[in-house]
Amino acid sequence: MTIWTVAALVFGLVLLVGGAEALVKSASKLAATVGISPLVIGLTVVAFGTSAPELAVSLQASMSQQADIALGNVVGSNICNVLLILGISAMIAPLVVAQQLIRLDVPIMIGVSALVMLFGWDGRIGRSDGVILFLGGIAYTLFLLYQSRQEKDPAVQDEYAQFERRSHSSKETGLNIGLLIGGLGMLIAGSQMLIYSAVAIATRLGVSQLIIGLTVVAVGTSLPELATSVAASLRGESDIAVGNVIGSNIFNILVVLGLSSAVSPSGTAVSPTAIAFDIPVMIAVAVLCLPICITGNKISRREGGLLLSYYLLYAGYLAANATNPNLPWPSWIGVVPLALVLLTLLSWRMEERGQVNNRKRI
Numbered sequence: 478m479t480i481w482t483v484a485a486l487v488f489g490l491v492l493l494v495g496g497a498e499a500l501v502k503s504a505s506k507l508a509a510t511v512g513i514s515p516l517v518i519g520l521t522v523v524a525f526g527t528s529a530p531e532l533a534v535s536l537q538a539s540m541s542q543q544a545d546i547a548l549g550n551v552v553g554s555n556i557c558n559v560l561l562i563l564g565i566s567a568m569i570a571p572l573v574v575a576q577q578l579i580r581l582d583v584p585i586m587i588g589v590s591a592l593v594m595l596f597g598w599d600g601r602i603g604r605s606d607g608v609i610l611f612l613g614g615i616a617y618t619l620f621l622l623y624q625s626r627q628e629k630d631p632a633v634q635d636e637y638a639q640f641e642r643r644s645h646s647s648k649e650t651g652l653n654i655g656l657l658i659g660g661l662g663m664l665i666a667g668s669q670m671l672i673y674s675a676v677a678i679a680t681r682l683g684v685s686q687l688i689i690g691l692t693v694v695a696v697g698t699s700l701p702e703l704a705t706s707v708a709a710s711l712r713g714e715s716d717i718a719v720g721n722v723i724g725s726n727i728f729n730i731l732v733v734l735g736l737s738s739a740v741s742p743s744g745t746a747v748s749p750t751a752i753a754f755d756i757p758v759m760i761a762v763a764v765l766c767l768p769i770c771i772t773g774n775k776i777s778r779r780e781g782g783l784l785l786s787y788y789l790l791y792a793g794y795l796a797a798n799a800t801n802p803n804l805p806w807p808s809w810i811g812v813v814p815l816a817l818v819l820l821t822l823l824s825w826r827m828e829e830r831g832q833v834n835n836r837k838r839i
């Protein structure tokens with residue numbers, strides 16, 4: 478492993494983050510001209526833009542016959558998005574969760590996460606499976622756009638009008654299109670550098686490609702989501718902060734994994750390790766979002782800390798497993814304490830809310 482390999486890895490990540498930022502900003506402004514609500518912008522434009530690194534990396538890995546990186550990137554990014562990004566964002570400021578996310582988008586995220594296990598149970602997500610996932614991503618996006626255009630809330634309609642008034646400048650529109658194309662170019666170049674350097678480092682250190690995909694590549698390609706959600710949290714824009722994470726996870730599975738499997742001649746191979754541990758963790762993390770979002774329609778700082786601590790446990794296990802491949806899988810060690818802590822926390826919150834309501838009645 479040379480200094481140039483490490484430099485290529487770092488520079489690839491820089492290109493991914495810079496390209497994603499340019500893509501998100503330009504795409505958000507272009508989408509605003511047709512009147513899309515902030516939540517739907519978070520679920521679609523921002524989520525798709527920040528997931529573009531995952532798409533670029535997984536497609537490149539799939540075409541290079543690096544299936545473990547393609548799958549590990551998606552699974553690892555989805556785990557990282559919920560545990561790390563939502564955790565940090567909620568610790569900065571409690572995140573209000575829209576009812577649409579609870580009724581529609583979080584259940585969809587759980588469902589498509591389970592589909593990965595179903596399609597990959599035989600050891601491979603085939604091309605036909607990939608096509609099904611990709612078509613599901615298109616249908617989901619079209620539904621969200623249609624639903625947004627049917628929005629009758631006066632406050633949202635006023636927002637649409639302001640967006641449209643600000644977006645009529647042809648010069649500004651041309652600049653945003655240029656930024657969009659430039660951002661995509663940076664993403665493609667960054668993904669190629671990241672894949673080649675990550676594979677070189679993994680080979681040199683004797684670390685499996687799945688572990689590299691689940692850690693270095695997954696966290697690296699999730700940096701745009703982290704930057705976007707943290708910035709949105711600081712600005713008090715919970716719809717974009719939470720919608721970005723949920724939308725990115727849905728996009729990663731339906732479009733990123735779907736398209737990567739569809740274009741690969743042999744689909745995407747799914748290792749026994751992924752079936753036994755990593756994909757179940759991804760499903761469990763998706764399910765975990767539902768009770769956390771339902772309680773008070775808010776993700777509190779305490780819940781954010783819980784999410785972040787669980788990510789540290791997961792990353793710690795991966796690091797330990799990289800040095801000791803025979804390490805037993807923590808099938809219950811992490812899940813049981815997490816469930817107990819979560820139930821205790823939710824019970825405390827419900828009790829506290831009931832006490833506040835009783836004081837108001839008195």
